[in-house]
Amino acid sequence: MxxxxxxxxxxxxxxxxxxxxxxxxxxxxxxxxxxxxxxxxxxxxxxNSVAQSLASNRSNSIGIVVSELGGPFYGELLSRIENEFRAAGKHVIIAAGHSNADLERDSIEFLRGRNCDALILHVEAVDDKYLTELAATGLPFVLINRMVETIEDRCITLDNDRGGYLATEYMLKLGHRDIAYISGPLWKHDAQERYNGHQSALTKFGLSENKALFYEGDFQETGGVNGFNHLRDHGYSFTALVCANDEMASGAITAAHEAGLRIPEEIAVIGFDNINFSHYTYPKLTTIDYPVAEIGQMAARWVLKRVYQRPIDDLKAVFMPKLIVRDST
Amino acid sequence: MxxxxxxxxxxxxxxxxxxxxxxxxxxxxxxxxxxxxxxxxxxxxxxNSVAQSLASNRSNSIGIVVSELGGPFYGELLSRIENEFRAAGKHVIIAAGHSNADLERDSIEFLRGRNCDALILHVEAVDDKYLTELAATGLPFVLINRMVETIEDRCITLDNDRGGYLATEYMLKLGHRDIAYISGPLWKHDAQERYNGHQSALTKFGLSENKALFYEGDFQETGGVNGFNHLRDHGYSFTALVCANDEMASGAITAAHEAGLRIPEEIAVIGFDNINFSHYTYPKLTTIDYPVAEIGQMAARWVLKRVYQRPIDDLKAVFMPKLIVRDST
DNA sequence: GCTATAAATGAAAGCGCTTTCATAATAGGC
DNA sequence: GCCTATTATGAAAGCGCTTTCATTTATAGC
CATH class of the missing domain: 1.10.260.40 (lambda repressor-like DNA-binding domains)
Incomplete structure (x- = not known):
């Protein structure tokens, strides 16, 4: 060269x-x-952008850490972020954190070492303290789908609590009273918040939670299958099932089919996220919309504004989930 | 720092x-x-890895170009490649080419400028000449899902031709004779090859292709919907539908449901790729398996062996597709 | 204890670029 | 046509590291 x-x-x-x-x-x-x-x-x-970067201490590249590279959720997120930056002449460097604290830290350090001008983080395992300290180093970064009070101005979140509420409220409004819940891993903030929302809805309707109708899954399809079978075996019957994400809802639907149950006649199912395959399921999945694309875009804009001084004014920090009614309820 | x-x-x-x-x-x-x-x-x-990279002319990072960041196919590919390299202490830098020649070139140049030690390319739009010249610059790279004769030793491919053959052959063996085909964009190598395979199968069974039962889609779900409707409107009836990928098959299934047709009783459908949501469809999709994960892994190993001299011996260049029978046929 | 050899360490150049500071070229004013 | 105010250009340092080559220090042999 x-x-x-x-x-x-x-x-x-x-x-x-x-x-x-x-x-x-x-x-x-x-x-x-x-x-x-x-x-x-x-x-x-x-x-040679490496030399440029070393000399100028600017790299025109933005580091992104997500839990996984695959999957509809992250795919859409990454895709949108990349598009936004490409249009601005910036490039992205992506690393996976695999929901593991060491790997997340590793990825962040790697990206720092690569002189990224800013970071967009979707991290679940590192603690608030680490993130607060990271902010103190002066490294610009936005946090997606997680609220850390000490660095609130860097957080772009979905109101998961509200989403969980909406899902269960909808089931309640349909008249269901025996509502099972398949949660994500409760150590994850979003899983916890969604679950809180579920509980609030029950309380609001004067119901108390039946612990026998709760299952802690893994946000994966198999979690939905296992959760469904576990709940059924447990003896308590239920007419509605709220799942903390679409993958698990899809798994639960499959399990229900296999058990010979009709959806939504015998069991109504709702998911969460509205990922792109949610209308491939049969019946099409009712769910709570997570505006991933918008959130990705917003994160990118945050960086463009704060780091590259682009004139952008409509930064929005908290997004609201919406109920999407389809055929599974 | x-x-x-x-x-x-x-x-x-x-x-x-x-x-x-x-x-x-x-x-x-x-x-x-x-x-x-x-x-x-x-x-x-x-x-500071930027400085290391500049001084040593080694970056320990591998550049990857894929068409899209989102989608089940690329998600799995990226995920696998990343895992493989992470285990080897290398990092990946990902760029999207969006099936557009300029963007593909851009991404490649970007990655070169970032001093990547090697590239893994899934590019569709740049021509063979460009790739041949690129190889001549001494930049190590592997090409996925595309065969360029002049740099054959850098290509890792699926025998798409064979896959197309298998799909149609299976329908023929089931007794179908009126078989419609929804193709991908024919300028894409893989779409062309799959289509060739389809034709070979027909020929083998002594049938000639009915052009009225052919539709060129876009590899997206909507392509499947449009394709299905187009083929139906056209008047010729068919009892089997071969789609060049699972997304289109899924779209076609949706369209068939909406037209009130039962699958597989009235129309049998087969897809291609075996992407992870193919068993979310209803009925579960029969398809041709594209071993994405293995191919991603192989590409990573190619790099580890050729560029980092890791002792790896079982490099394999051509993968064979397999028929996966489920409920849609 | 003294030299011959091997092993560990340091000095300094250089990777390809940006950026400050000084200098040279140009324009403007009279 | 000369002096000053601008503007364009060049020289050189430095970004944080690797790597060659020279030097120092330790080890062995006698």
């Missing part, structure tokens, strides 16, 4: 001048600019 | 020595190593 030095030689100017035309920071005489551009073209020159 | 210089000062040794203990390239006396490690720990030192 050609270097800036070769370009400067060919164009008969100094390195500094070439650098100026690349970044157009300082005006350069038209004639000079043309010479330089010609030289760059002739050599097929492309700036 | 602390620099290597501060570490060397605190430990009372030279930069060079610190560098040696970091990389343990050259033996360092035990006592010295301990001093240095203590200093690193005290300062919370982490090497």
């Amino acid at each position: 050609a270097t800036i030095y070769q370009v400067s030689e060919l164009a008969g100017v100094s390195l500094a001048t070439v650098s100026r035309v690349i970044n157009n920071t300082v005006p350069v005489r038209e004639a000079t600019r043309i010479k330089v551009e010609a030289a760059m073209k002739e050599l097929g020159y492309r700036p | 602390a620099t290597i210089y501060q570490v060397s000062e605190l430990a009372g040794v030279s930069l060079a020595t610190v560098s040696r203990v970091i990389n343990n390239t050259v033996p360092v006396r035990e006592a010295t190593r301990i001093k240095v490690e203590a200093a690193m720990k005290e300062l919370g030192y982490r090497p």
Whole structure:
């Protein structure tokens, strides 16, 4: 690869001048600019962004940490973030945290070491203290789907509590009274909040929770299958099932089919997230919409505004979930 | 962030020595190593990988270009590749090419500029010539799901032709004779190959293709819906439908449901890829398995072997698709 | 104890770029 | 046409690290 030095030689100017035309920071005489551009073209020159990054302490790249690379949820999130930054001429570097504190820290450190200008984090395992300290280092970052009081201005969240409430409230309004709940792992903030919402709805309707109708799943499809079977075996009957995400709802539906139950006639099922396959299920899944794309976009804009001083004004921190009624209830 | 210089000062040794203990390239006396490690720990030192990369011309990171970040297919691919490299202490930098030649080139150049040690490419739009030239620059890269003769040793592919054949052959064996086909965009290599396979199967059974039963879709769910409706409207009836991927098959199934047709009794449907949601459909989708995870793993291993000299011997270049029979046929 | 050899360490250049500061070129004012 | 105010350009330091080469220190052999 050609270097800036070769370009400067060919164009008969100094390195500094070439650098100026690349970044157009300082005006350069038209004639000079043309010479330089010609030289760059002739050599097929492309700036080495590693060197740029080292010299300028700016990398034009944004680090992203998500739990998993796969899956409909993260896929959509990443996709949207990437689009937003691409349009702004920035690039993303993605790392997976696998919901594990060490790996999350690792990924964050890796991205810091790569000189990312900012980070977008969807981390679940590291504690609030770590994040607070990280903020204190001066590294700009946004936190998605998690509220940490000490760095509240960096958090972009969904009102999960409200979402959990909506799901159960809807079942209650439909007349169901025996409502089972399959939760996500309760150490995860969002799982806990959704579950709280579920409980609030029950309370609001003057019902008390029946612990026998609760199951703590893993946010995966198998969790839904296991949860459903566990709840059925347990003896208490229920006419409605609220799942803390769509994957588990899908698993539960499969298990229900296998048990020969009709949905929604015998059991109504609702999910959470509204991920893109939720209408592939049969019957199509009623769910709570998680506006992933919007949240991804907002996170990107936060960075564009705070770090790159782009004029953006409608930053929004808390998103509201919406009920999406389809055929499973 | 602390620099290597501060570490060397605190430990009372030279930069060079610190560098040696970091990389343990050259033996360092035990006592010295301990001093240095203590200093690193005290300062919370982490090497700046940008500087490392510039100085060593090695970045320990691998660039990946895929068409999209979202979607079950790429999600699984990325996920697997990332896992493989993480285990080897390498990191990945991901960019999206969006099936567009300019963006693909852009992404590749970006990754080159970031000093990636190697690239894994799933690109569809750039031409063979570009890739051949790219190989000539000495940049190590593997090509996934595409065969370019001039750089055959860098290609890891699925025998799409065979897959297309298997799908249609299976329908023929079931006794179907009026078989519709919804293809992917034919400018894409894999779509073309799958279609070729379909034709071969027909020929093998002594049938000639009925052009009225062909529709060129977009590999998306809507393509399946539109394709199905188009084929139905067209007047020719068919008892089996072969789709060039699962998304379109899923769309077609939805459209068939809406048209009040029973699957598989009235129309048998088969997909291609065996992506993870293919068993969420109703009825569960019969499909051709695309071993994405294995292919991702193989690509990663190719890099580990060729670029990082890891001892790996079972590199495999062509994968075979398999028929997965479920309930839609 | 003294030299010959091997092992550990340090000094310094350099990776490709940005950026400050100084200098050279140009324009403007009279 | 000369002096000053601008503007464009160049020289050189430095970003944080690796790596070569030279030097120092330890080890062995006699």
